[in-house]
Amino acid sequence: MEQEANASYQSSPRRRFFKTFVTGIGAAIGGLLAVPLAGFYALPALKRSAAPWKAVGPVDQFSVGDVRLVPLEPLERRQWPEDWDRDAAWVYRRGADDFVVYDFHCTHVGCPVNWSPQAQRFFSPCHGGVFDRDGRVLSGPPPRPLDRYETRIENGVLYAGVVYRVDVELQRVN
């Protein structure tokens, strides 16, 4: 009896109406929750904030031809959460006012490259990546030369800005 009633109910317009109604309300509830939650998670991560300039140090502490590791000091105290970050960069003084400031993460998978003064090369500790003093890949798997910071010199002090990538000709690509 009940089964027969159910069979006719299952094909009735009344049930179809309730199915559409409940599914619609359910989708609305899901969407109302999902949109703010996804935005809350993803938007801060995807936001490209203009990286503040950082002081590298007085120009005359570097001699021409030198490659040195220098801590980067943010000019303004950045807002949480970035204020904890410590940062450093390899600085190569090519000429009087000609500086290259390298991001020290290997372009392969991000291991910290170390400068060898004897070999005059950067070595990555992970998969044998080797870069010359201009950041070019000499050997190993890295797909592009070392990334570098925008630089500017003001009142005898070197500053580092945004990190950018270069192609094999060392021309900026982003």
Next chain:
Amino acid sequence: MGLLRRATDYLEDRLGLPTLWRTFTDRHLPGGIGWIHTLGSATLFLLVVQIATGIFLAFYYVPSPEHAYHSVTQISTALPFGWLIRGIHRWGASLVVVFVILHLLRVFFMAAYKYPRELTWVAGVLLLLLVFAFGFTGYLLPWDQRAYWATVVGIDIAGYAPVVGSYLSELLRGQPEVGVRTLGRFYAFHTLFLPVFLFGLTAAHVAMVVVQGIAPPPVGEFASVEPAEYRTRYALAKKEGRPFYESMAKDTLVALALLVLLFVLAWKLGAPLEDEANPASVTYIPRPEWYFFFLFELLWWFPGKWIPVATFWIPGGLVLALLLLPWLDRSRHRAPLRRPVTTALGTAALVMASFLTYKGATAPKPPGAAATIRTRLETETLSPLARLGLRVFEEQGCSACHTVAGAGGAGGPDLSRVGQARDAAWLTRFIPNPAAVDPTSEMPPYDALSVEDLSALVAYMETLR
């Protein structure tokens, strides 16, 4: 009537619990279920241990870059039993990976993924991925150098995924460099988000095992699967077998043995903790946890534009093949030798993964690593000039590209026997300007070497025979 009896009757009347429990424990298993079938329950037990120790670690752990490392130090050194709880959690993580893989291999080689257990297998593969996700996210939490750099590398590897890669790594990191938001995210994933899926999938996986029953070993009438007759055959086999209650004895024994093993590992080896994470250090040598060594090694094999083959296509293809296995291997046969292609491919994958893991574990340290030079100076008998040459070889980073006696990179030729192949005069001309001697050579020129260093280097290379 005793109190216990009355309570049982009450639960039976209101909820039907005692009957439900006996349905679970007293269900018959087919014959042939032995010790090897405890691998699944062993994995489940290890997961329960991870959940218990993880919850209690969360009482003291603080997920912020300022406090994470120190809260972990405090757990390990100051809090009663802290060293034990953290040690168990750390070693339990490794054992879960070991047992989930052993369990997978057992099911693979016995073809227990075939009709009617295809979806049980799929849930199991998803659980394997979940275990790796737990490993990756939990690894960052101690916030020591090892944790920090493994995460920097791991997130960069995710960035090689086609199209969505750069978004994926930004979403994982939460900020431009691994920092406070990364730690918060990984903590939330590890302790709140992933466990939801772990509970759901584990419950589904175990429920499917109960509903479909354990697959008998692939012998006799179960050496092949005939969907039309399978259920009748299986019901008969179950009737002849013993209740699950009796094989639980094996499961509990294995669980006890594993717990003792965890205590011993926590006591003897402890949970290592390196220096606090320092995002500005350039001398740290990052290395992954052992179950990611295969990936670390694959990255040696696929340089430059081939990197995504190692980071995405091989692991992705492997996961896809595992998920689709029940539909790729459609033969009725279950015995390994009756389905030679599947067995051969599985064995090859296993051998390859073991080989990659071994190679990854013994990968060369970067050139100039002080310990490398010292051990070789101590172990090799060389003339004073050749000893100086070995020092030059290491300082100039030759081993970044060249292997000597099994240690070193693979970018350039193996130099283990270079003294036989090339004489001193040739080497002296070649090293400062390789392209002038051999136009096809990709070796960068070493023209800044002093005459003394070059002759020492050549003297050393002449000893390699």
